[in-house]
Amino acid sequence: MNIQEMILTLQKHWSNQGCLLLQAYDVEKGAGTMSPYTFLRSIGPEPWKVAYVEPSRRPADGRYGENPNRLYQHHQFQVIMKPSPDNIQEIYLDSLRALGIDPLEHDIRFVEDNWENPSLGCAGLGWEVWLDGMEITQFTYFQQVGGLECKPVSVEITYGIERLASYIQDKENVFDLEWTDGVTYRDIFGQTEYEHSKYSFETSDTNMLFQLFNVFEREAQRQLDAGLVHPAYDYVLKCSHIFNLLDAKGAISVTERTGFISRVRNLARSVAKTYYRERESLGFPMLLNGKEKEHANE
């Protein structure tokens, strides 16, 4: 099964579960969790079901396209269901079956893995799912997002597309994966990986990046002050990406690191709080009925 078929299969599966199929969010980010479709929507009482593919940039993991497993940018298939359904593990396992992975022919385990994203003030409990010893999915019940307690709790399922594909296609090197028949991962992303690695480690303008961080941080704050959550959050994401670029370049000392992370976290927390307030003032429009609204006001 090529990657394109895999994605289509997962989309069909989760669409059948009532998930919205949205597209990747157009601001650089390190993980699908950072998309507003996850970060913001898992805040507050409103129900939400969504699935999307998120290209995720991790500058420090770039290897010039030479390492068979590490990438500047990889792809996550991200699912959020809120509140978490009772049979979510079964639904997930069905998605593996749809991909042709019959649990009876493999060893599938749920191994404890508690997830935390300090720069977004997020924490959750759950597992990494092992397929014959390989981690293919992060399975997390969100407990806190943007520093706010989750009620109800969202479940997040994140498939590592390249990992899963390298298993399904039995390839040792990620660049040999077939995106569609006859077109390889190398064809599409080989040059990108090389250039972005070179940029991140060698040619990026450190001074400019530091300036951008400050500029974006100020703009995020200004928009927060104006009560505009989404523009503010876009700039928080930009700050986070700029920080990752600086970090990859080795431009941030360990002491400064904590400082930068807490600057992003403080913004993310304000965004979360503001988002909650805004939704509340709109009467949590996605709540299905009055009873749930009552519940939320408790």
Added chain:
Amino acid sequence: MQTNDFLLEIGLEEVPARFIHDAQKQLVSKIEQLFQDKDLSFGPVHSFSTPRRFAVLVENVAAKQLDIEEEVKGPSKKVALDEEGNWTKAAIGFTKGQGKTTEDIYFKEVKGIEYVFVKKHKKGEETVRILQNLDEVITSLTFAKNMKWGNFDLRYIRPIRWLVALYGNKVIDLEITNIKSGRTTYGHRFLGGKILLKDPREYEDQLLSQHVIVDQQKRKEAIVTQLQQLEEQHDWVIPIDEDLLEEVTNLVEYPTVLHGSFDEEFLQLPNPVLITTMKEHQRYFPVQNTEGKLLPYFVTVRNGDHRHLDTVRRGNEKVLRARLKDAVFFYQEDQKLSISNCLEKLKHVVYHDDIGTYSEKLSRVRKLSEYISSEMKQSEETKQNILRTAEICKFDLVTQMVGEFPELQGIMGEVYAQIHGENKDVAKAIREHYLPKHADDELPESEIGIVVSIADKIDTIVSLFAVGLIPTGSQDPYGLRRQAAGVVRILAEHNWQLSFEGLLNESIALTGPFQKQSKEEIFSDLQEFFRLRFKHLLDEKGIRYDITDAVLSSPVMTVRSLIERAELLQEMKDEPTFKTDMEALSRVIHIAEKCEVEVSIQPELFENETEHNLYEQYVKLMDHLNRTDSKGYYRLLIGLKDSINDFFDRTMVMVENEQIRNNRLSLLKQLSNVILSFAHFQHISVK
């Protein structure tokens, strides 16, 4: 009496392996407690657990409580009868409240006063009714990490997905979150199906038929047996790490052992790297030949049966191959860095925001090591090795291998130090300075390792205390208690003559640049903190609590001397003269507390020979003290008994004349100081 079996099963999404044992123990003891509290007799108790369920089966639980005759006490006779001998309102009210009439009243004396009593027949309650509160037992289990799910408020280890609660063939109705209890359980996630349980006894067999070995011990034995079969088949040795075996047992419901291989070229990696990759990251058992050499094989335990094992093997081999390739890459890259490159990098690695960099820490550890080495009068060669070890002992923290496998710190240090031509003793000491890593861990063996281990741990504790990060209650994020226990163990077991107070003061002096409190405050916080570690040490040695208290109120001096003093007192406490010895010494201590102005003693102010005598004894004692061990010290102190008693018989201390009084009190004060340096004898109880 009629009895029935009882079964409770809590079905869960996969519970983390490390929490299963404790949770299961809690559940069993709470169920037993419930039956005991409710006076319900019961037979054998069976405990079951897998990653997806906790269960308890109790045989022969009584169907109801026994009926009992109960005496209920009411008001006193005086209150119950008025002057005419009629029942008062109080008496009538009491009987009514008990469902009785005044006809049922009788009197009985309690502590000399007569009271009204009635006899009540209390009918035993039915077990099925008592068990209706079982949900409280289930939700009262506590876990180190809890979570919420869906729309519910309950915090639990993982979401509850089903409940089985049976008494005999009857379902006990429970509801937790949206889960209602029943008789339906579930077999293996993939190999098993739904099971309807007719009664509790068939639980284990029914689950086995659906591919769940529900008895944790049997599952473990099944794994061990299969490991042994592999050993025999291939002439291998598969060392069993108990923690790993326990974890793997708690990761599967139906274990099938299988093995895979990896390319021989990976054997160039140091053994600890191979073992850590297999064990910590993949939960594999490494394989050795009969000479103990690692072989290019691994053993894993699958949660399932024997079908399609080849697919599972291939998948696991692929994962391990990728991980080992990474490790080889790190190993080769790391060797390109010299030790001095690494030390240079440590200048930029922050140890703690308030304390400074690793580089600065190493320089403190070096100075403290130098102090210890001088105190211990070690040879010049040893001292040089110690200084080198202290300078470089953290260099491996910036290597990629330790970045990837933090648990290899020190171990990679030894490997890389040897590659870079450090001498063997220094290389070994780099590994040893982290020891002991936990309570049962081995201690450093070499003198070099011991010195640097003590210096590093003391520096860590003192530095964090200096910036006010003192462990409180269950909060000890930097593991300082563990480190302190390590230092105490090393000093106790190696019997080193190293002044403990001296060591602390030396270390405190080195933290000057970042202290947030005065040196005296830091010292007293540290004393308090270590006091508990020493108390634990003496408790383990079986020292009576009051003796522990007495010696711990005095300076530690050396850990060896502390233990000697405690053990000596523990031994002497049964001597016939012990009581009078203690009384004499305590008398000095008590009177000396009245000394307000300490003056230098003037023998010409003494008025009788008992004063002169006591003073001479004191001078003699001070003269001998430096040349003796704890036993000699003790003998000298109790040797003062007669002089002390004579002194108090003949001398009035608190006289009017201030000069004479202060002279006497000062003599007693100085003597008291010498006594208190050994132990606070006044805390020892003598009968």
